[in-house]
Amino acid sequence: MRAFRYEPWSLLEQFRNEINRRPDSRESCQEKSCIGTSNWIPAVDIVENNEAYVLEVDVPGVDPEKIDIQMENGVLSIQGQRTPGLGDAESRKRVERPRGSFHRRFSLPDAADVDRIAARCRNGVLEISIPRQQRAQARKIAVEA
Numbered sequence: 001m002r003a004f005r006y007e008p009w010s011l012l013e014q015f016r017n018e019i020n021r022r023p024d025s026r027e028s029c030q031e032k033s034c035i036g037t038s039n040w041i042p043a044v045d046i047v048e049n050n051e052a053y054v055l056e057v058d059v060p061g062v063d064p065e066k067i068d069i070q071m072e073n074g075v076l077s078i079q080g081q082r083t084p085g086l087g088d089a090e091s092r093k094r095v096e097r098p099r100g101s102f103h104r105r106f107s108l109p110d111a112a113d114v115d116r117i118a119a120r121c122r123n124g125v126l127e128i129s130i131p132r133q134q135r136a137q138a139r140k141i142a143v144e145a
Contacts, residue, residue: 055126081101116131
């Protein structure tokens with residue numbers, strides 16, 4: 001017999017987090033970056049510095065080869081799918097990790113250099129780097145008489 005620690009508030013917190021991560025949740029889709037047909041929504045951190053915008057997307061268990069990133073009309077789309085792990089559905093005693101497809105969209109600012117977007121996936125974190133465009137230097141223009 002196993003001894004389990006009973007923590008009722010942690011269960012309530014877990015339930016609240018799951019509700020907020022649902023694709024149709026008002027809180028999770030506040031910025032309309034997720035699609036209603038998604039089975040789950042990966043968490044995303046956005047970092048902005050002087051050189052680039054960096055998106056860090058949590059996609060553990062997703063094959064990097066099966067992640068599709070597209071840029072069209074100023075919108076960056078990320079989609080993919082997490083497949084079930086070991087064993088079949090009947091042999092699973094507990095399932096807490098969501099699986100299925102996901103789709104996120106992000107509107108990029110005008111300062112983004114869309115021709116130099118790069119992505120890499122390491123340790124279950126997809127990192128998308130979006131460099132800023134080089135700003136034109138101010139210069140004095142002579143007026144001819």
